[in-house]
Structures are given as C-alpha cells and as structure tokens.
Amino acid sequence: MRIGQLAQLAAVSPKAIRRYEALGLVTPARHPNGYREYDDESVRLVREIRALNRLGIAVEETRPFLECLSSGGEFVDDCPASLAEYRRAIADLTDQIATLTERRDELVRRLRDAAHRNTAAPTVTSTPNLSTLPSDMPEPQDDGAAAHLPGLRMPELTMSDSARARIDLATLGGRRTVLYLYPLTGRPDTDLPDGWDALPGARGCTAEACGFRDHHTDLIAAGADNVFGLSSQSSDYQSEVVNRLRLPFTMLSDPELRLANALSLPTFEVDGTRLYTRLTLIIRNNAIEHVFYPAFPPNQHAEQVLSWLKENPL
The missing domain is CATH 1.10.1660.10 (Multidrug-efflux Transporter Regulator; Chain: A; Domain 2)
Known part of the structure; x- marks a missing residue:
C-alpha cells in the first residue's frame, strides 16, 4: 500500500x-x-x-x-x-502534574487575593458585580407555593453551619428565629450560572446577606433570638462567604434540600442543579409564625423583616 x-x-x-x-x-x-x-x-x-x-x-x-x-x-x-x-x-507525568498543581494553586491564590482585595473592610461588602443589583432585575411573582407554611411545625432536622456547629431546626427555642433561604451566594472567583440575572428571584444573595449583616443588631433588639442563612451550598463554601463578608451569623448547609422536602418548599433548577427559592421564615416555639415570599428586592429584605418584627412585638 x-x-x-x-x-x-x-x-x-x-x-x-x-x-x-x-x-x-x-x-x-x-x-x-x-x-x-x-x-x-x-x-x-x-x-x-x-x-x-x-x-x-x-x-x-x-x-x-x-x-x-x-x-x-x-x-x-x-x-x-x-x-x-x-x-x-x-x-x-507525575513530575509534570506536581508542577502544574503548584502553578494552579498559585493562580487560585492570586485570583482570590485579587478578587477579595477590596472586600476585607466592613464598609465594602463585595465586588460590584455581586453586591450591586441591576435596575431591570426581574421581580418574582407570588405563585402561592409558600401559602401552606404558616403554622407548620419545624421538622426534626440537624444541619451543619459554617462554623461546624450542629443546629437542630426543631429546637430553636421559644423566641423568634429569622431563617432566610437563598439559592446560592456568588464569589468573586467563581462564575454564576449562565442566565442567572434573568431568573426572577435568583440574583441578589450577596446583597441580601449584607443587609442582614448590617441590620443584625437591630434584628436582635427587635426580638430575633437567632438569624441564620440557609442554602444548598457546602459548609466550606458558606464559611468563605461568612468570613469575606464579615457576617455576624452563620449559614446552614442543606445540600440534599432536606428542609425543602420536609416542608414542600419552593425550589427551582438551573444547570441541572436544584436550588432554594428565596424566602424567609420567622420561627417561634418551633413553628413557622410568618413567611416572606417572595422576598424582594433582596437588598432591602432585611429591612422588611426588621419592620415586621417591630410591628409584631412578642
């Protein structure tokens, strides 16, 4: 041939x-x-x-x-x-892998240092693309998916928080707990899912977290015994967010969405991943006293919760 x-x-x-x-x-x-x-x-x-x-x-x-x-x-x-x-x-190949791993780790370190360089001070909440919300952000509509929640008992679920503590949702105490659920918190070194800004109620988790941070003292003074954020992200991921944003409260990790399954909470799917729809529960005596749904706009939501607590004192 x-x-x-x-x-x-x-x-x-x-x-x-x-x-x-x-x-x-x-x-x-x-x-x-x-x-x-x-x-x-x-x-x-x-x-x-x-x-x-x-x-x-x-x-x-x-x-x-x-x-x-x-x-x-x-x-x-x-x-x-x-x-x-x-x-x-x-x-x-082993030597090449070791060399490439060192280079990758150094690039990751530099990326995080650069991305977080302007976020360390308490007065700066995050990079603009995470904390600043677009003016044309689509508003989610109340589809009735949370109407059944007021009065329900909290299920016996124990979750890890960002400080590695174990939190039992059924034993939060007689005073009020603010539990805000959110889809996912973005990080400066991690891309958000494609089309994230176009999904009603998706954008704004960083702004919401910073709102609860800035009003945390007022929320406690108004009768909230605890404030927790909750998402399906890992405790390690949430711990980074808590440290970077200097949050005075911890985040609960529910990667299997056990709370959503137990209470039939609204969720949505993006890129093949099921996420929590943004809403906030006011829990008292281990039962749901009030629900904020939809929670919008996220950057003003902590003020909405604070106003409700003041208008409905214990």
Missing part, C-alpha cells in the same frame, strides 16, 4: 509517517522507481506509535515498544524495556 492509504488506515498524516521513517521506527519496502511500499505490519507499527504518543510517550521514546514486537513479542509491552519506559513516562 502507498503512504496515503497507510495514513488513512492508521489515522495519522503522511507527514507524521515520514517522520517515523526518518527516526527509523517504520521502514517501508522500496520499489526500483523509488516508491515506498507499506504492509499490514506498518499499519500496526504506526497505530502503536500514535497510541503511545497520545499517552504522553514521545515518538522518539517508542522504540523499545516497537523492538519488542520485532523480537517476537505479541504485544508492545511484553518486554522489560517496555515496562521500564512505562515507569519513566509515569515518573515524568
């Missing part, structure tokens, strides 16, 4: 085959007129070179494998020299 046919059968370019020949890895027969003639063995050799190269073994380093075949081996790695080359290639 000619080089073009070999290239097609082995799924490589004629240029690559000529390189293999120059290295002495493939040796075709020569006709008197100078044309190269390849056989089925050439097809196998070229395929083996290509397969080994795709695993990270340089073309020049495939010689021990090909010599294993020429010496009678059924497979390219039947010989000790082939195994030695495997070990060398594995060691080389």
